[in-house]
Amino acid sequence: MPELPEAEVVRRGLQRWVAGRTIESVEIYDPRSVRRQIDGPASFIADLTGARILDAVRRGKFLWLPLGAPEAETSPAEIASPRHALMAHLGMSGQMLVKDADLPDERHLRIRLTLSPACDPDQPDRPLPRELRFVDQRIFGGMFVDSLRPTDDGAPGGQSLHGYPLVPEHAAHIGRDPLDPAFDIGRIQQRFKASRTGIKRALLNQGLVSGIGNIYADEALWEAKLHYEQPTNTLGPRRSRRILEAVQAVMGRALEAGGTSFDSLYVNVNGESGYFTRFLHSYGREGKPCHRCGALIVRERFMNRSSYFCPKCQRRR
Structure with missing residues (x-):
């Protein structure tokens, strides 16, 4: 099972390739991978379509992407304090892959998010891949949208770029990890x-x-x-x-x-x-x-x- 360093490697990749982009469409190929979504697959698609990914955050093995409205509609207050996040748990075999749309689908592809166009900040002439794919052979992992709540100590919820003092409801019970700046x-x-x-x-x-x-x-x-x-x-x-x-x-x-x-x-x-x-x-x-x-x-x-x-x-x- 992926542990903290593996999850942090994935988080850093998501921070570079996904943060700041809008989710244009959502496809679910196996509803078991969104089984934690309270109102089911239709709710998962509705919650994500048109949402903007503001950041990539990790605490322990938990990963989440704080969500806001599309860039033109996002208020400063929402950027400073988002209310929801896309949770991703890798389980035993989950993978989050950023891929070009013309590349073949993986055998165990469960969810596909199509993202708005963007260019690599380090290479402005290089377009970034348009798809974020969740691949999971054993289906112990999954994705779902969760509410964010303030952290108990007021410190950032986990490793991230913006340092939101927020944590998803489903991750609030876990302790801080050894690489967290707020680890005591x-x-x-x-x-x-x-x-x-x-x-x-x-x-x-x-x-x-x-x-x-x-x-x-x-x-x-x-x-x-x-x-x-x-x-x-x-x-x-x-x-x-x-x-x-x-x-x-x-x-x-x-x-x-x-x-x-x-x-x-x-x-x-x-x-x-x-x-x-x-x-x-x-x-x-x-x-x-x-x-x-x-x-x-x-x-x-x-x-x-x-x-x-x-x-x-x-x-x-």
């Missing part, structure tokens, strides 16, 4: 101290810290030299800060590498894969020597998935 390490440390759960369970708790999945949890724990079952209430200030800073560092490096792609299901908006798999230290390396001490990496069952760790570097204390 001290607050998370306090919640660690008050709980009695294992550190990896805490990292995967999207209500506490969003955007961390199995891959980056294992990689951050390896970097911080912590066992995945280490109880959070046994971590002192230095060790709890170390794991949170390790998460930030790992995700930052993954973002620079374009994310982690194990197969063709995760790609950016141009269909390109990330290459962070080349730099993994623990995840997926069962039986291979630890890059730090040479001990063989171990895999154990954990929450219907796996945990990879070094038994020498990451002993439970």
Whole structure:
């Protein structure tokens, strides 16, 4: 499943290629991909047709595109405080691809948005592709229009260009992610101290810290030299800060590498894969020597998935 760095790569692509453009038409090829739309496919089409995409925002693994009226009709107040957004959840296999209209449709194309003409700001003579396609092989993801509400702390809802202090109703329950400028390490440390759960369970708790999945949890724990079952209430200030800073560092490096792609299901908006798999230290390396001490990496069952760790570097204390 795409995690925070993969979602951020997609967000940056949407920011460059889609923001500021008007949705001219909407086509739905599989209604299951809009199953979260309250009034169904017809409402989805009506809500989006003619709407202008103002920005591209992400918190954790959640992506949304704040919507306004077409450029000529958008008031300054609406630009400053949009009321609705197009939510996109990638699920296990969702892809958001920006494509030229003359390119063939993907096999698992579920939704097509035709966008108003625009040119690349870096190359004014180069027209941008006219279509935003939602492709999803397993149909665990989807798109829907959601209402925006003010953030609890007044800070921007997530990573974005305009920094709207707004968040969709369906994303308001999740915590801020480690790459969010408003991420508060001290607050998370306090919640660690008050709980009695294992550190990896805490990292995967999207209500506490969003955007961390199995891959980056294992990689951050390896970097911080912590066992995945280490109880959070046994971590002192230095060790709890170390794991949170390790998460930030790992995700930052993954973002620079374009994310982690194990197969063709995760790609950016141009269909390109990330290459962070080349730099993994623990995840997926069962039986291979630890890059730090040479001990063989171990895999154990954990929450219907796996945990990879070094038994020498990451002993439970």
